[in-house]
Amino acid sequence: MKIGSVTMVPSGRQFEVLPGQTLLEAGLAAGIALPFGCANGSCGTCQARVQTGSVDKIKHHDFVLTETQKLDGHCLLCSCSTNQNINIEVLEANSVVDIPHQELQAKLCRSERSQNVIVLAFKFVRGKALRFLPGQRVQLTQSAGSSIELAIASCPCNAQYVEFHIANNEHSQLEAAQWAELMLEARSRERISVSGPLGDFTLSNNIGKPKLFIANGIEFAQLQGMIEQVLNSELDVPCFLIWQASANTPHYRLNWCQSWRDAFDNFDFLAIETNAAICSVLPASWLSKNPGYEVYIGAMHHELHQNLINLGIPPDSIFFPAS
Numbered sequence: 001m002k003i004g005s006v007t008m009v010p011s012g013r014q015f016e017v018l019p020g021q022t023l024l025e026a027g028l029a030a031g032i033a034l035p036f037g038c039a040n041g042s043c044g045t046c047q048a049r050v051q052t053g054s055v056d057k058i059k060h061h062d063f064v065l066t067e068t069q070k071l072d073g074h075c076l077l078c079s080c081s082t083n084q085n086i087n088i089e090v091l092e093a094n095s096v097v098d099i100p101h102q103e104l105q106a107k108l109c110r111s112e113r114s115q116n117v118i119v120l121a122f123k124f125v126r127g128k129a130l131r132f133l134p135g136q137r138v139q140l141t142q143s144a145g146s147s148i149e150l151a152i153a154s155c156p157c158n159a160q161y162v163e164f165h166i167a168n169n170e171h172s173q174l175e176a177a178q179w180a181e182l183m184l185e186a187r188s189r190e191r192i193s194v195s196g197p198l199g200d201f202t203l204s205n206n207i208g209k210p211k212l213f214i215a216n217g218i219e220f221a222q223l224q225g226m227i228e229q230v231l232n233s234e235l236d237v238p239c240f241l242i243w244q245a246s247a248n249t250p251h252y253r254l255n256w257c258q259s260w261r262d263a264f265d266n267f268d269f270l271a272i273e274t275n276a277a278i279c280s281v282l283p284a285s286w287l288s289k290n291p292g293y294e295v296y297i298g299a300m301h302h303e304l305h306q307n308l309i310n311l312g313i314p315p316d317s318i319f320f321p322a323s
């Protein structure tokens with residue numbers, strides 16, 4: 001079983017390809033924002049040029065490459081694999097402006113209720129996939145017209161699925177909880193429209209810089225995909241999560257955090273249960289011992305933001321979604 005190794009030109013980023021994996025699947029799993037549209041060989045968006053080495057076609061594609069393109073080394077990332085060391089020329093998305101707006105249809109494929117949180121996972125129909133950066137949001141519309149905008153909790157490494165977390169307690173956003181309950185009633189009969197991606201809260205291009213994530217309750221949903229992307233990147237970037245929760249919205253994915261800590265040496269977390277304001281749970285001693293971190297906050301908390309600046313974090317290293 002020989003594993004392929006891909007170096008991207010011009011970025012120099014690298015990822016490994018397992019036997020049977022397409023270059024697109026392997027690149028996305030490694031947290032690289034490769035270009036793609038259909039993910040099933042019909043649109044041609046994932047076209048790339050092999051500079052050195054060769055690839056094998058392992059999946060049928062309807063998109064037709066011209067003879068000139070083939071002679072010039074062009075291939076489709078969603079149809080080809082490799083077991084060699086190869087260099088490919090391809091344009092990665094570096095920011096949200098590189099990702100086109102998409103309109104897709106999806107069906108509910110998994111749901112769970114976990115400690116006052118409803119988790120809904122949707123699969124795109126006809127093998128389609130959504131191109132997005134972790135931290136972004138989408139608008140979801142049920143066939144009856146009821147719409148809601150939610151943060152995508154899942155990582156783009158499996159872009160045929162998207163997952164959302166919705167708080168369902170007396171303090172939660174009533175509109176979101178009702179939307180989720182309607183979805184659960186309709187279950188797989190319902191086909192929803194997914195429109196996006198939206199928002200510019202996403203990981204910075206400073207991929208090697210250590211990352212601190214801070215979430216209060218359900219804000220974990222906004223950060224989960226980002227953490228997965230950092231861990232999937234295999235760059236061993238130190239990554240720490242401070243997650244405050246209360247009895248209303250507990251640490252509903254504590255088992256995920258524990259399994260990340262078991263699997264990745266570069267990840268650790270602190271789960272704090274309190275009703276206190278999130279700015280007061282910030283461990284100043286941890287920050288003083290761990291300088292140089294970028295900080296990602298699940299939502300804008302002005303007092304927390306000011307505390308971070310007072311603790312010496314430069315304002316341009318603090319990221320939060322627009323409210």
Ligand code: FES
Pocket residue numbers: 035036037038039040041042043044045046047061063076077078079
């Ligand atoms: S993503 Fe459409 S052809 Fe590869």
